Amino acid sequence: MAYDKFTVLQSTCVPLPLENVDTDQIIPARFLKATTREGFGDNLFRDWRYNNDNSPKEDFVLNNPTYSGKVLVAGRNFGSGSSREHAAWAIYDYGFRCVISSFFADIFKGNALNIGILPVTVSPAFLDKIFKAIEADPKAEVEVDLPNQKVTLVATGESEGFDINGYKKNNMVNGFDDIDYLQNMKEEISVFEESRPF
């Protein structure tokens, strides 16, 4: 499904300074029963966000009105575990367009890119700076500049570059997706398929 274009995003952030946030925490399996893509944001971080009686857990960051924004900033090894793309859908549906961490699990990173969320990998030191900036001022903004592959702390101007392959970057900037690309390769794929031994 083609998605919104992503060029430059300036936003406040929601901090989640925990490591190894797995996709079972992002969206528990019991909420995977839908057959469409919408509505997963309601159950984003379900068991960290709500008590068993569905009342909000006061101390969880998404329930704290001090923090909001389109950028989620998370600790190392974000999105590990299950390949469920529902995790990326939930993050998108909640309103995030970018996740910043010092390290992403592979499948999550691919899923995010495929649906129009930009995963930005920064150095542990820069991640720490972002966390500190948000702690000092919950309204601190970051600017994520995809064309220039740069993330900046708006208040201080401190910035760091990030990697993304040219093909994916072009897709995101233009809102293209892989399926469009593959649909144009069908003849080449058919010829290849004929040569397979099984």
Add this chain to the structure above:
Amino acid sequence: MSKTLFDKVWDAHVVRKIEDGPDVFFIDRHFIHEVTSPVAFLGLENRGVGVMFPERTFATADHNTPTINQHLPVEDALSANQLKALETNTGKYGISHWGLGHQKNGIVHVVGPENGITLPGMTIVCGDSHTSTHGAFGAIAFGIGTSEVEMVLSSQCIMQPKPKKMRITVNGTVGKGVLPKDVILYIISKISAAGATGYFVEYAGEVFENMSMEGRMTVCNMSIEMGARGGMIAPDEKTFEYLKGREQSPKGEDWEKLLKYWNTLKTDEGATFDEELVYDAADIEPQITYGTNPGLGTGISTTIPKAGEVIDGEASFKKSLKYMGFEEGQSVIGKEVDYVFLGSCTNGRIEDFRAFASIVKGKKKADNVTAWLVPGSHIVEAQIKDEGILDILTEAGFALRQPGCSACLAMNDDKIPAGKLAVSTSNRNFEGRQGPNSRTMLASPLVAAAAAVTGKVTDPREFL
């Protein structure tokens, strides 16, 4: 030029290299199930494109199916709807479908190999991260997201950057009571749940050479739990022996021709890896996890480490122990167990049931333990009965459920209740994975059996 096993298989599947981008990567076999496929089919409809090679995709229902009374209609409306969607979608596009009640039905990573759909040298994907299981046959197999499921359905290809390569060698022979599950839990505990992110792993050395195909599947299955995209083992006589004569395995001349090719699928002398790790089998004892990611595990006779002694950061480590209700420095042995789960695509095969039965034989299930024994497929279920294992289990006070993923992800009714402690042969101990607020300790079928008969975490070597 010398090549690794991984390079040989990868390079044979690149349809096109995109400059400064991923490879367009051809997929030989695609497995789908009810949970991660419906949105992909919806995507096809929205775009107005069809399924390019329906004969290359295989569907089974497993994640969200009941494990009792499978002959009755599924009660939960949402689950029933997902199962129905799989049936409708596969019917519409002519994809083979082993739905609930079908005699070949079972967990996708169990039924693929046991029916000879999985072969050496293939590329195999599925919208499930434990697709890495199929790497046991010398295939490149890994989990994908739903957008990629849609890509494979519509073009039989996905876009993949080539991962880096890691070789993990375990030399020597394992001791008494040490199963393949212990070998992989040991490795993950050494390198952490993120230690192989960005890599594709080849397992090598005597320990894997001497391992059965079932054991190799258990090992490759858990590659994802250290962050690796997948893991693989070079095919050998054992692999061919396992596959020969399976329902969909090639026959006659085709088989002979492929056998020649398959014999070339090994890492050449002198080929290099981005990372090499070597372990000694003698250092591995039965393992168990104490935390909330699979890297937080230890030898069963040892104690829970202190913060700072593990690779994970202090905050997550402490949060993990708090969730489990454990303390740093505590012994794991002796913890009271409420539930035992034998099953999943990690340990739901016949060998796992044989191992479990070897300990519970002639004993009784502990009164404080609820045990769920869930075969990985109907074929495994039949084997359990044929080999007389069911009688042993029944005599010891255990019952057998019907095949499915069950308490591995607790999407159906098989949920461990809040606060309860489970010793589980599955692959993930994340918070709430087996039910909201449930607590999981991952272990081998032998450790699970020892817990089931004693009611607490027990070293299985006491019984061997």
